[in-house]
Each structure stands twice: as structure tokens, then as C-alpha cells.
Amino acid sequence: MTDTIKEVSIPHQHPSIPEDPSAATPPLPHETVLRTIERTPLRAVQTPQAFQRIALRHAHEEARQKERIVTDDAAMMEDSGFTVVIVPGESTNMKITTPDDLRLLETPQEPSHIPCTGFGYDVHRFGSGRPLKLGGIAIPNAPEIVAHSDGDVLLHALMDALLGCAALGDIGEHFPDTAQAYDNISSVLLLDEVLERIRKRNIQPVHVDMTIVTQTPKIAPFRENIRKNVARLLALEIQAVHLKATTEEGLGFTGAKEGIKAFAQVTAWRNR
Ligand SMILES: [Zn+2]
Secondary structure (H helix, E strand, O other): OOOOOEEEEOHHHOOOOOOOOOOOOOOOOOOEEEEEOOOOOOOOOOOOOOOOHHHHHHHHHHHHHOOOOOOOHHHHHHHOOOOOOOOOOOOOOOOOOOHHHHHHHHOOOOOOEEEEEEEEEEEEEEEEEEOOEEOOEEOOOOOOEOOOOOOOHHHHHHHHHHHHHOOOOOHHHHOOOOOHHHOOOOHHHHHHHHHHHHHOOOEEEEEEEEEEEOOOOOOHHHHHHHHHHHHHHHOOOHHHEEEEEEOOOOOHHHHOOOEEEEEEEEEEEEEO
16 A cells, blocks of 8 residues: 545535535535546655756745745746756655654654773683694694683684673683583584574574684684685575785794784674
């Protein structure tokens, strides 16, 4: 059903409406439809309208002198013999005419969701412990990681970023490394749990940007696999997950090959 345009009779101007109280049909207090207008050649026209100033002043002057009744500037221009051209309008460009129009503007337009970001950072020491995993992907021929869980430094940074979007603390609070239950636990399982907890807070991640900082191993051969896996774990398109890797030019503990660090930034919607 689309809007239609009706030509109506205004009661006091329409002689066919019975005035006799004894008539079978009582007088109608409302306007009545005379006919439905064919809409094809009709256009709804907004103001403001744009004209050449000199032509518009001419049309105004002519309308005033001839005492014409017009509804808008365009009608004045038509009456003065100018050609008026229709251009596309913008429905949100509302004209304020009545107090009701003003109230519409005052109505607060609360968005249904607002953007939020979360940042995460994690470090693990190299040493006898867990085989290196990054983003849930096993990295062969790499130094081992000292960790209580499986030591996936990238997923740990990612989880902290996700928790940051929801203002829900950090993974140390959610999964204490003193708890036996998390001994050598897969960080993929912990990530699932984090996702569940932030969804309960109406957080929906939409984009992830991550950086791994390490002197060894080389990340490039694994980068696309890690990206794909993180995208799968977050149920995001691959374009919404980015991964970079860098060294610290031999400086610091990563430069000394004593450990590995990772950063993650998550953009999300918080639905109201
Ligand atoms: Zn960690």
C-alpha cells in the first residue's frame, strides 16, 4: 500500500451533501473523496526552492500587481511564464512551518547501537613449556612458551581487547592462572567463553586489528592462516580481521629472543 492523493470536497463548498436532518444519510462532518488523482505525472515538491534572484523578484512583483493567490515560489514563476525544473530532493530536509514540526526536531534520536573499542596486550616468555600457538594455529619449529594455559599470546591480547569493549576487566580476572581448570587449556575455548560473556552485554565485534612482536619465528608464512582462523573464531569476514607482525630491531626482550608480545584492537557495536 503506497500513499495516494485524493481530491476531496470541503463540506460547506459542496452542495451535494444533504443539510436536511430528516434525510436518510445525516450530514457528513468530514471532507469526502471526490476522486483519486492519477499520480504518474505528479511530484511532491519540497522547499527551499532555487531560482535566479532577478527572475524570482520579477515573478513576485507580477504576482503582487495582479493579486495572484499562489502556494509557493515555483507557482509564481510558472504564472510569470518561466519554466520550472524538478531536481531530486532530500526527505530529511524538513521545512519547519508549524509548532508540531518543531517538536519533531526536539525528539531525541537515540541510536540503537553505539561504537566501542577495546585494546589488549599480552606477553609470554620463551622457555620449556607449551608448543607455540598463535591465533589458535600451531607454529612448528618455534621456541616453546611458558604459560599456565596453552600460552596463545595473540588470543590472549584479543580476549583482553574484547573484554575492554564490554568494560569487563581482563582475562586474569576471568580465568585466573592459579585455577587448575585452566591448566594447559586451549585459548580457543577461553575465547569462546569471552565471546559468550560480551554477547550478554550486547557487544558485537565488527573489526579486529592485531600485531605480533617477536624476533623469532618469522610470522609471514603463517599470517594468512592465523587471520582466517581468528576470523572464523569471531564469525567475521576475513576483511574484518587484520594481522601484522614486526620485530623490535633486536632491542628489548623480544630482540633478545626471550619472549613474544602481541597487541589487539577490537572495534564493536554496543547495542542498547
Ligand atoms: Zn597470556
